[in-house]
Amino acid sequence: MSLIQEESMLAFLKSGISVGSSYHIYKDCEQVLTQIPDNHSKAHKHLVGGIKFGLGAFNLMLSLMPPKTLKLLNIIGYSGDREVGLALLHESASETHINNILSLLTLLFYYNYVYVAFGVEKVYNSATEDLFLVYLQKFPNCVIFKFFHARSSMLKGDFENAQLKLQECIFTQNEWKQVHHLCYWEFMWCHILLQDWRQAYHYANLLSQHSRWSKAIYVYSKAITLALLPSDFVKSVSEDMNSLFLKVESLKIKFLGSAVPIEKFVAEKGQRYGTTTGWFTAQPLLEFIYAWSGFLVMSKKNELISSWLSIIDKGEDLLQENPHKVYGTDDISLLNLLKGLCLKHLGKYSKAEYYFNCVIQKKKLLKYDHYLVPYTYYELGILHYLKGDYDSATKNLDNP
Incomplete structure (x- = not known):
């Protein structure tokens, strides 16, 4: 996070070198390991397992960096290979040692x-899932495992079982309240996606x-759900949707001198929805779901995707009848x-491509939501990838 958030090049290099020292320690240990005979002792197993864990975690973490950033990191001795990282982590998790x-x-x-957030097709890895089930049987009351089981x-697409596991996770212990907060977050998303x-x-x-993790996100979440609730309920909880939207700006936190990107995004949206009228009531929530990869989370449930598609169709009809003078093009896009x-998740690729192209065709008319263009190119690239058209996929994904 520090490598991505830091603004000055000097601070970037300092933080890179600091984290890099631990990376090089693992690399040195790997070299030392080649000179130590395998005596099958417990200490040796712990050492090997720990090195695999460290190098695997670093390779995986660094492989997620943007290519341009990774090239800079290579200058100070970093290297990241996702497949190597995943293989090392799986080997380490499959062996008996302290890590x-x-x-x-x-x-x-x-x-x-x-x-x-960044994957293309499969959401889960079968080998990791099998390994996870072994640990789950061994430690059935572990709250962290219960949480990941729910996730x-x-x-x-099994939201009912997810909620049951989240309840178990909460009732298992009361000492670690932060785990309860994680469960509340996932509960919130279960209910959002289930409408x-x-x-x-x-x-x-x-x-x-x-x-205390992100008051800005939580207050914004309250506002976008209140937008869809009847007025009598809103009165019963003594909340004002517009006030909540406007309050988000004051709740932003800074990390290393910069605003957290997702908080900056919802703060700007809060100002927009709190000071204007004429927007589709589900619009802030739809945008929020997309920002948190919610459509991919529910992609296994076609009936859910179809239900949300009906909501989008309704919003499109309303906005076309009464387009906003300032935000009209942005909202429709x-x-x-x-x-x-x-439509992509429903396998209707041709129709999906048509609507993606509608956004791209109006990219010069967008006034505020310019982020829609690169994300549309990304979704179009993924669509071509799923169709097997790798040249078109690469072309769209490389589009600036």
Whole structure:
């Protein structure tokens, strides 16, 4: 994170060298290991497992860096290979040593969160899942394993089981409240994706009251769910949607001198939705779902995707009848991007491509939401990849 967020080149190099020292320690240990005979002792197993974990984690982490950034990192001695990193972590997690659980947790975090945001096709890895089930049987009451079990159920489209596992995770212990907050976050998303606005608001409210991770995100989550709830409910909770939207700006936090990107995004959106009218009530939520890869999370449930597609169609009709004078093109382009995304998940590639192209054709008319263009090129590139047209996929993914 420090490598990405730091603004000055000098600080970038300093932080890179600092983190790099631990990377080189692992590399040195790897060299030393070749000179030590394997005596099958416990100490040797712990050393080998620890080195695999360290090098695997570094390779995986660095492979996620943008290519241009990775070239700079290569100058100060870094190198990152995703396949090597995943293989080392899996080997480490499969062996008996003190770092095997850390290796497994790294894999679980990667496949349950990182790969959901940056992956292409499969959401989960069968080898990792099999290994995870072995650990789950061995440690059935481990709250962290219960949490990842719930998350993996969500990614498979089994939201009912996910909620049961999240409840188990909460009831298992009360000492580590941060785990409860993680569960509240996933509960909120389960209810958002299932279109249960009241329960989604309930968990967003719990997070805003008890968690300090990102007050801006939690208050914005409350506002976008209130937008979809009836006025009598809004009055009953004594909340004002516009006030919540405008409050987000004051709740932003800074990391290494810079605003957290997702908080900066929701703060700008909060100002827009809190000071204007005429926008489709589900629009802020749809945009929020896309920002958190929610459509990919529910991609295993065609009926859910179809339900959200109906909501998008309704919004498109409303905005075309009464387009906003300032944001009209931006709003329609957002819905076209999301419509194309839903159609892609439903396997209707030709229709999806049409709506993606609608966004690209209007890119010069966008006034504020210029981020829609690169994301549309990305989704179009993924679509061509899924069709097997790798040249077109590369062309769109390389588009600036």
